Amino acid sequence: MPLDTSTYILAHLRLDGRRWNELRRLQAQMSTQAAADGSSYFEMGNTKIICTVAGPQEQKSGGGGRSQQDKAKIEVEVNFAGFSGMDRKKRARSDKRTSEMQHTIASAFESTLLTHLFPHSTITLNLHILSQDGSLLAACLNAATLALVDAGIPMTDYISATTVATTASYADKEEEADPLLDLNGLEEQELPFLTIASSGGEDRVCSLVLETKVHMARLEPMISVGLDGCSQIRGILDGVIRAHGRKVLEGKVG
Amino acid sequence: MTSLKRSHATITPTTTLSSKTYLRTLKSGKVQKIVRELYLRQDIPCSSQLCTVCLEQQASGYHQKAAPFVLSATPAATKQFPQGHYLIPDTNAFLNGMDLFEAEGAFTDVIVLQTVLEEVKNRSLPLYHRLIALTKNDGKRFYVFFNDFRLETYVQREAGETINDRNDRAIRKATAWYNEHLQQAASARKSVRCPAVVMISDDRDNIRKGKAENVTAFPLRDYVSQLPEADKLLDMIPERSSTRDGKAELFYPEYMSMSAMLTGVKAGTLHQGIFNVSTYNYLEGSVHVPAFDRQLIIQGRENSNRAVSGDVVVVEVLPKDQWKAPSSKVIEEDEVNKNENADNEDESEGIVTEQERRALQEEVKKTHASGLENQPRPTARVVGVIKRNWRQYVGHIDRDSVRGGSKNGQAQQTVFLIPMDKRVPKIRVRTRQAADLLGKRVLVAVDSWGRDSRYPVGHFVRSLGELETKGAETEALLLEWDVQYRPFPKTVLDCLPAEGHDWKVPASKEDPGWRGRRDLRDLIICSIDPPGCVDIDDALHAKKLPNGNFEVGVHIADVSNFVRPNNAMDKEASLRGTTVYLVDKRIDMLPMLLGTDLCSLKPYVERFAFSVIWELDQDANIVSADYTKSVIRSREAFSYQAAQLRIDDDSQQDELTQGMRRLMMLSKKLRGKRMAAGALNLASPEVRVEAESETSDPIDVKTKELLDTNQLVEEFMLLANISVASKINDAFPQTALLRRHAAPPKTNFEELSNQLKVKKGMELRTDSSKALADSLDTCAEPANPFFNTLVRILATRCMMSAEYFCAGTLSYPEFRHYGLASEIYTHFTSPIRRYADLEVHRQLAAAIDYEPLDASLQSRSKLEGVCRNINFRHRNAQQAGRASVEFYVGQALKGRVLEEDGFVMRIFSNGFVVFVPRFGIEGLIRLKDLAGSERDEVDGVFDQAEYKLEFDAVGKGKRTVELFQKVRVKIEDELEGSTGKRKIKLGLV
């Protein structure tokens, strides 16, 4: 059994050797699936995701689509590969956590996508989780941003997301609690954490999920560090998109 | 408060990515493959105060605080390293020699590698925690170096390389890096002295490879022998079992494998429980397992198979023809195996010595003969140990085990340590200081108990001082009962209010301290405590209301105002759990400044309090209850006696005295109601040691007397505790911290009720606490008033102990406090001296919306941990207190010969136990002493069914002793030849 998060205090080093404010290695590619309208591959450490976008396409008749006639409906489907976790197991489609994630992702993008441009239509996001090592929801949001850009769906801004934890729970002094940015799977299991997503340069929070108990006093530093992380990720996403755009343009020209 | 709009400078450090892959086998047998990222970096400091490079590039945490560098620029020098040295021990060095590393004065400036820390954690969690504690000890200068995260010291496991080899290589590499790094640092500072870096390892191969790589390395033993005081330190290294001869005879059966045991327990063929050894017979233990109503008996060394009292063991029930009645004989280890030699194991006759076999044999004969009355009970044998509960043991060296010729020499030899705790077998210890240690109180740690050793093997930790001296004996009993007695560290004292003794309740009501507090300074409040009490927890008042009812207030010191959750002081208090009262010493839970001044509800000054205020009607029924933080001013601090005098003095008609009379009247009604509900009036032998004030030498022993005012205070404390308990349980049904007292199982009383029936024709009814209380009242003899107390003392011993628990863990009916006959109960009234009360204060403050509840009090698992610890501390504190009284009673009796009345409370076939109420002592009288026999055991004619023993007393002819009989005993103290220890000895007159 390796050390756990309680050793952070010894040298301000996390379980994988990072400092409190360091992101894991991020890698991303766009247009990975030629058949999809938009697609991306995204890695945050060992969390690896493929995202494909279909649409906007005409809404299938029937179903409960009546209420959203005037704008496009965003549908999200998250699939876990059997080998993605530590145990090889199949998740039920109707898994509660999964449907909650899908809902969170859909409502986050409703705030940035210009869905009113596509009445009577649906935008479907498919997220395939290849490997899980923490910050899953955040990685999904980042991957989806890239795929949506690739699909050419108009949006007001990117959504970038990350997670923040606070060290060693309640047992320590307030002054000793550091917020930790971008958690891996182990840290997520041991520490109270939140997922935060923002869009736009002005730190607009478009999604904030907190499922564990956190001391009130620690919330503010956590959000502040989280927004900071989001803007770093935004920079990285922007770099990926611009590089991809350049390549596409070069391809067109050439 | 930090502002939301704050940009955190993002350093993009130079990290290199690597990954670590390993397999993990789960308990279920499943194998998981785990892949982890590793970010290798170069900004992990070496933490040597010599180094400036690391200091410059050190990264800071969120709070911009950088850790100070730990390792001294001028570490300790030895013969071999005159320039000073840092140590890098490997895993085994810590596992084997933790006591050494903890020793004061040696082993400073130690680098604990991450690789090592991780391995220590895998091998032993307790040792890991001790190591972590060392890294937090400023004086020791232990530094954890995360070598696996530093680019230069990271080592990738090679194909075919075992994990151990890889880790050894990592340790060597880190050592080499430190060496080079320090040399650079030293030359940069133009310093002459560059400390050596020494690797400590007992692995020969590792040392050899180290030599080849230019790493200075020593085995632990060799390193220690270079140090000053080497003799003392060498004793602290445990004996490696492999150093004994391979051909050694195996005394004990092998343990079953862990998985076989778990399967057996699951299937019901084996049983798991805690092994307890009888205080009267060291060869007999018992285990309580869920499957049996009564305890399983484990007789003899072979069956107890190296289990030590307190271990969690797995047992197998023996076939029915081997079942036995519990022993009716006293067997003490130092009596039976008096002359054994600690050194030569091989010549002995096997696991059971001849004397032991004889003692046991007689046992068997007896039980077969005695027949019906004492039916055989299931016996069992230990097949394995799930968890050892070894701690450090205090004892003294067996004089007879020290080899004659070397009594003055320095040669290493093996001696026996006889633990103070009679249930623990003697421990074999190798030492060079045998001569010095004779006649001293010695602390040892047990290392192992192999199949080839009749006794456990341990090593010397330290000497506490001369036997029988106050200092050594007090420290010994504090260690035995695990009482934390060191002075409060600076971090704790830093949490105290800066004003110190000048702190005052703020004059202005605008002050934040007054927020939410009621001003109760007008109330005529007083406190009633034992004489000389300085930590006054509680104060009371009673006022007549216009409607004829009474307003009664219990005001408790507002400790939670000063001890904020989770600061260093709170952590220390939670660890200590309770204040421990010894005869001449008090070991405080909280620093003196709080306990005896700022929190203490001293008279004539304003103090913060937490008040419970009831409206009670004429019959002491609660009309309403109110809880509030307050400011009070106590008018007087009474002793029980002074209060009693004042109440009884009719000439006193002031409001204060009237208030006390009202309290007295109400308390009697409350008590009446409680007794009617079936509250038990139990007794425990309590005596007080009167000491000379200057020298604190004991001069006399007195039994404690109870006044009505004692009961007055007690009744209102109970009322407050009960009221608060239901209040916090309503507010926090999952996490309220409560106290319960389980109803004792019927079987607990079987023996006592049979004894009463046979000897006195009395009946003890135990179906409810009410029935028990009533039948205890009937167990009285007019001619012999003490008899009733004796029965109550014996009944108390049949009870379960009360315990703290967390409300969410049990259902409401189980909350019941049996002894107090209350549905719900908690501790609220003594926050200065009990941690439970402090936590309850916090919960109550949150329940009345005074302040939000701290997160630590919302987590059930955290609270369960707190409960476990305070239950343990509470029990230990009681035991330590009792042991201290016992020691002082012994001191008071020193050199005196007295005759007193005693009562027979237990009978064995070769002796009986007498209780002397005057001194609260309980002592064994052996037949062999009465017969004047030096060596051999003497048995009388023992009628087990009638609890009667007939024997020949020297010079007095035939005598008979029966249970509950009143006897005249002679009390004297005696110097034991073999131990050099003083013991109280009882004799029949």
Ligand SMILES: [Zn+2]
């Ligand atoms: Zn350095």
